Amino acid sequence: xxxxxxxxxxxxxxxxxxxxxxxxxxxxxxxxxxxxxxxxxxxxxxxxxxxxxxxxxxxxxxxxxxxxxxxxxxxxxxxxxxxxxxxxxxxxxxxxxxxxxxxxxxxxxxxxxxxxxxxxxxxxxxxxxxxxxxxxxxxxxxxxxxxxxxxxxxxxxxxxxxxxxxxxxxxxxxxxxxxxxxxxxxxxxxxxxxxxxxxxxxxxxxxxxxxxxxxxxxxxxxxxxxxxxxxxxxxxxxxxxxxxxxxxxxxxxxxxxxxxxxxxxxxxxxxxxxxxxxxxxxxxxxxxxxxxxxxxxxxxxxxxxxxxxxxxxxxxxxxxxxxxxxxxxxxxxxxxxxxxxxxxxxxxxxxxxxxxxxxxxxxxxxxxxxxxxxxxxxxxxxxxxxxxxxxxxxxxxxxxxxxxxxxxxxxxxxxxxxxxxxxxxxxxxxxxxxxxxxxxxxxxxxxxxxxxxxxxxxxxxxxxxxxxxxxxxxxxxxxxxxxxxxxxxxxxxxxxxxxxxxxxxxxxxxxxxxxxxxxxxxx
Numbered sequence: 001x002x003x004x005x006x007x008x009x010x011x012x013x014x015x016x017x018x019x020x021x022x023x024x025x026x027x028x029x030x031x032x033x034x035x036x037x038x039x040x041x042x043x044x045x046x047x048x049x050x051x052x053x054x055x056x057x058x059x060x061x062x063x064x065x066x067x068x069x070x071x072x073x074x075x076x077x078x079x080x081x082x083x084x085x086x087x088x089x090x091x092x093x094x095x096x097x098x099x100x101x102x103x104x105x106x107x108x109x110x111x112x113x114x115x116x117x118x119x120x121x122x123x124x125x126x127x128x129x130x131x132x133x134x135x136x137x138x139x140x141x142x143x144x145x146x147x148x149x150x151x152x153x154x155x156x157x158x159x160x161x162x163x164x165x166x167x168x169x170x171x172x173x174x175x176x177x178x179x180x181x182x183x184x185x186x187x188x189x190x191x192x193x194x195x196x197x198x199x200x201x202x203x204x205x206x207x208x209x210x211x212x213x214x215x216x217x218x219x220x221x222x223x224x225x226x227x228x229x230x231x232x233x234x235x236x237x238x239x240x241x242x243x244x245x246x247x248x249x250x251x252x253x254x255x256x257x258x259x260x261x262x263x264x265x266x267x268x269x270x271x272x273x274x275x276x277x278x279x280x281x282x283x284x285x286x287x288x289x290x291x292x293x294x295x296x297x298x299x300x301x302x303x304x305x306x307x308x309x310x311x312x313x314x315x316x317x318x319x320x321x322x323x324x325x326x327x328x329x330x331x332x333x334x335x336x337x338x339x340x341x342x343x344x345x346x347x348x349x350x351x352x353x354x355x356x357x358x359x360x361x362x363x364x365x366x367x368x369x370x371x372x373x374x375x376x377x378x379x380x381x382x383x384x385x386x387x388x389x390x391x392x393x394x395x396x397x398x399x400x401x402x403x404x405x406x407x408x409x410x411x412x413x414x415x416x417x418x419x420x421x422x423x424x425x426x427x428x429x430x431x432x433x434x435x436x437x438x439x440x441x442x443x444x445x446x447x448x449x450x451x452x453x454x455x456x457x458x459x460x461x462x463x464x465x466x467x468x469x470x471x472x473x474x475x476x477x478x479x480x481x482x483x484x485x486x487x488x489x490x491x492x493x494x495x496x497x498x499x500x501x502x503x504x505x506x507x508x509x510x511x512x513x514x515x516x517x518x519x520x521x522x523x
Contacts, residue, residue, distance in 0.1 A: 022146060022172045023236075024179065024229040027210045033185040036060060039370035041185045042162055047373045050396050054371050063367035066189075066197040070364040077302050079359040080409035086298050093295040094414045096288050097349035100249075100280070104340060104348075107249045107282045108331065114252030118314030120327040128158035128389075131332050135160060135241075135274055138328055139169050142272050144238040148230075150256065150263040151175035152243030153191060153352060154276040154332055157375050157388070160241070171241075172233050174262040176226050183210060189368035189377065191354035192300045197368040230262075240266035240324065244277035245296065245352070247329075248286040254329065255289055256310040257296060259303075263310040273324040275312065278332050280348035292351060299353035299412035335388045343423055347383045349413045356380050356417060359410035362402055372397055379407035383420045386428075395431070398424040459497035466493030 037044055038053050047053070057063060073079075082090055100107045112122045125131035139147070147169055149155065161171045161182075173182040177194035181187065183206055188194030195203070204217035207225050215225055242263055246255040254275050256263040267273050283292065289309075297303045316323030339345045357363050357378030369377020374385040374394050382401055385394035398421040401407075407417040429439065448454040 022170050023232040024172045024174075024226075025170065025183075026229075027212060028183060030212060031183055031185075031206065031209045035184065035186050036370075038373050039186050039189075041182070041187055042159065043187070043373060043375075050373070050400065053373060054366050054400065057366040057371035060367060062197050062199075062202070063365075065199060066367040067364045070196065070358055070368070074358050074364070077358070079355055080406060086295065086412075089291055089295045089298075090412055090414065092291045093351070093412060094349065096283060096291060097351065097413045099284055100282055101340065101345055101348055104279060104282070104337065107284060108279060110249040111247055111252060111282050112331075114249060115254075115314070115327075115329050116252075118252045118327075119317075120252065120314050120329055123328060123330045125330055125332050126334070128332070128334060131158045131276065131330050132160060132163040134328075134330055135276070136163060136167050138272065138274060138326075139164060139167065139239060142238060142326070144169050144272065146233065146237045147171045147239040147241055148174050148233050148237040148266050148270065149178070150240070150242040150258065150266040151178050151194070152241065152276055153188070153375065154243050154278050155241060156188060157278075157334065158276070158332065160276070169239075172230070172237070174230050174234070174260075174266060175258070176223065176260060179226055179230070180206065183207075187370065187375065189370050190357055191352050191376070191378075191380070193354065197370070234265040234269045237266075237270040239272045239274060240268075240270035241274050241276065242266055244275050244281050244329075246283050246289060246292055247277055247281050248289065249282055249284055251286045252313065253286055253289075254312040255293070256312070257293060257306045257308070258310065259301070259307045261308050264308060267310055267312055267324070268322040271325045272328070273312070273315075273326065274328045274330060276330045276332060278334070279336050280350070295412050296351050296353055299351075299355040299410075339387050344383070344387055344420060346415050347380070347387065347417075347420060349415055350380055350384070351413055353412055354378075355410040355412060356407035359406040360401070361404065361406070362400055366400075372400065379417045379421070380415075383417055383424065386424055392431070395424070395428045398422075398428065456497075462493045462496035466496065 033040075036056065038047065038056075115122050123131075123134045125134055138144075145168065147164060149161075149171060151173075155161070161173075164171050173179045175194070177196075178188065180195040180198060180203055181189070184198075190196045198206075200217045200219065200222065203222050204215050207215040207222065211225070215221065242254075242256055244254050245257045247253070248255070254277075256267070258264075283289075293309060294305055297306045312327065315325055315327045336348060339348060357369065357380070360379050363369065363378040369381065372378070372381055372385070372394075374381055374397060376384050379401060382397040385397050401418075401421050403418050403421060405418050408415070411417065448458050
């Protein structure tokens with residue numbers, strides 16, 4: 001290991017290792033997080049029932065402004081529409097992403113050999129615990145006290161920050177959105193825009209608490225505040241941590257896509273670079289980046305190409321002035337390879353653009369990804385989250401969807417997300433202990449509504465119950481129905497069938513259109 005000298009920017013402690021503390025996080029103790037428990041940086045180990053969380057999410061102060069912001073973004077970007085040029089890239093990108101899935105291990109082995117030839121070290125990790133252990137060991141062996149991070153959902157997945165902090169390593173997020181949510185003690189609410197749920201004034205108030213003084217809410221001033229505080233940390237850090245957007249198997253190139261340039265700093269200034277990627281990020285060829293990067297940029301931000309593309313090909317070579325002494329690639333599985341050969345393997349084609357999230361009316365309505373109580377929110381999270389980690393975890397997330405199909409239209413690699421959601425719903429119900437009782441109830445309902453007489457009878461019974469029983473009592477359904485009703489708002493039963501009655505009268509009063517087909521007169 002090559003030791004870099006101690007300087008005023010990199011002071012050493014008594015053991016001879018750099019003891020610099022983060023300038024970006026100085027004053028963090030003054031911040032008082034203003035967020036519900038389910039939005040915290042560390043997901044609570046025992047999450048409340050999903051219907052209760054989503055019900056509460058609608059009342060959070062930021063929910064309506066976030067919905068309006070995301071809806072405007074959806075309209076502005078025309079999410080789900082493609083120019084002829086991008087439509088061609090979409091077909092090519094979909095094929096490239098599925099090419100590796102035909103023999104994923106072959107491409108991972110090829111990537112490993114290429115990275116090692118470039119001077120890097122590859123670590124395979126089956127679980128988040130194994131990945132954390134590898135990175136923790138690298139930090140200890142190199143005397144790391146300060147680490148700077150570029151944006152990485154894979155490190156969110158393994159809860160890396162908390163692990164390193166417990167080991168005495170201060171970790172600083174350098175992506176502006178990630179820096180904001182780190183200070184607020186929140187998880188990213190969007191794959192690409194971690195702080196999309198924050199207004200400019202929210203950020204100004206947060207930075208003001210950090211600084212102990214008022215901070216302007218102008219975008220330029222907010223960016224300048226963060227840049228000034230982060231600059232010293234880039235130089236002082238012992239370790240840089242990044243994710244990986246794509247990893248080319250043939251050349252061992254790790255591609256990172258950003259708009260802020262922080263990935264360039266994280267990969268060039270610290271003496272150790274650790275890149276964390278999930279197994280599906282491997283692509284066959286370096287040339288495929290010519291398709292996938294423009295496709296990602298269009299879907300994520302409607303840019304032809306992002307401002308920065310950082311390509312890492314190993315540690316610093318002789319004669320080079322920038323770059324790390326060591327490059328480590330940690331490849332994480334976390335249950336993904338179990339999906340290979342099943343319908344769910346389609347989710348492994350995802351390029352993490354976040355387009356499906358913006359297009360989703362449910363995601364917008366609940367104010368972003370936090371109410372999903374998982375690392376990945378929105379449609380892609382509702383498919384991916386149940387497949388990774390512990391069996392059964394997040395298995396109810398597929399129900400947090402209207403199945404409108406907007407996510408499929410918005411996907412740049414044509415993942416059939418609605419089909420996958422339906423499949424996971426069926427799996428969840430088949431594995432639930434109470435599933436048999438629930439299925440019997442739905443079958444009885446289907447039988448009752450199979451005929452007009454059955455439908456009218458149930459509507460009449462519902463209206464009678466609504467008139468005779470107090471609303472509170474009606475909402476407390478007996479037996480298994482109580483668990484189903486918890487967190488759901490039942491409509492007023494005294495009005496059951498009102499729309500059909502109104503519609504029937506309206507149609508009967510329209511002149512000259514008697515005996516029209518399709519009027520079932522079912523109440």
